[in-house]
Amino acid sequence: MSGSTIIPWVVGNWKMNPMQANSQQLIQDLKQQLKQNPISEQQCRIGIAPISIALLSVQQQLLDASCEILSVAQDLSRIAGTGAYTGEVSAELLKDSHIDYVLIGHSERREIFGDNVNVIQEKVKNALNAEMKIIYCVGESLEQREAGQAEQVVLQQICDIAALVKAEQWNNIIVAYEPIWAIGTGKTASPEDAQTMHAKIREGLSQITPLGAEIAILYGGSVKPENAAELAACADINGALVGGASLNAESFYQIAQAFAKSK
Template sequence: MSGSAITPWVVGNWKMNPMQADAKELLSGFKKLLQNNEIKEENCHIGIAPSMLALTSVQAELASSVRSIYTVAQNVSRIAGLGAYTGEVSAELLKDHHIDFVLIGHSERREIFNETSQILNEKVKNALTAGLTIIYCVGESLEQRENGQAEQVVLQQICDITAVVQAEQWQKIVIAYEPIWAIGTGKTASPEDAQTMHAKIREGLTQITPFGASMAILYGGSVKAENAVELATCPDINGALVGGASLNAASFYEIAQAFANTK
């Protein structure tokens, strides 16, 4: 089923970048591009996921933009509420600071920080309970793809969270498909391969929830201005989770513009 009627999302994941001065310059440049040639909100949702340190300063900087740009947390604690948990930031604290969006399940969290399905389920449950919207990341390794397990792995990652997502909460989830072998490598799944996986994800979602047909499914994995238009033309690719290219104002703007113009 095509998701062509879905408003696309373009979200920049800054990861552990940049320094403060560079962040200010980056945001200033992006805002100027939007001011000169606005991308209408109804044509594309735009979000930026800075480091935890920069969440509120980025949020304040974005408040003067000509349009809404969401501030997205890159992470959230598996522990809810408040308490003696040094170094943790709960979903409730994010919500209290008017941060309404969070990334969960990114492969770097799964692999480098050993976040298991149990840990991710706790994060998903806490985020939804606090009223956050989740960008939930899924993706397979190169070995899994070469062994013909890609679809099985990705669909299982989605099925993993069904135990903690209540029926009406699925409309608070955006899926981001990121083939692990394409993250930060310069390699990108072909538009045909990406569309095939996105269609499988769409099919799986419609079997899980009535909201499956209207949920946005983003592609991530070395998304650049040069390949954005081709990816945007795929019916079940409803936007992009952008890594390195989001650290360049012009590139990030062009990616957002590509999805806004195509959908």
């Protein structure tokens, strides 16, 4: 089942980068690229996930962009609401600041910061209860892929949240497939391998919800201008979650343009 009619998404995950002055310049450069060569929202949806202390300033700076660029939180708290939780930012606080999108389950959160299944489930539940939209990250390690467990691992990660998502809430889910071995390494799954996994994810989603054919599935893992068009041509790859290349406005724009032209 193909997701070829889905409007693509290209989201830049800045991770723990950059410094404030560089952030401001990066946004200015991206807006200039889009002003010179527009990409409509019907061609490709664009988002930026900056560090938490820059979310509101980036959001403000994006208001006068020539097309809508969404501000995306990189994470949120497993704790809901407000209270005595030093260092935490809840779904409700994000929503109150008009941040409607959030990444959950990124491999760096899982691997480095101990976001296990229970933590991820709490975050998903909180985001959905606050009526946020989730970019839910899944992916296998090199060891799991070499052991032939890649599909099993990724589909299990989908199943980990399935019971938490009400029938109508699947409209608020975007899936991002990021093979862990390709994140920040310069290695990329071949378009054929990526498409195979995306098709398997779509098959799994379609068994869970009638909306499975409509859910955007993004590819992440060293996406760059040189491989974007080839990835974008795959029927079930509906966009990209971009790491390092999103810290260069021209590179990020070229990736968005590749997906805008492909569908």
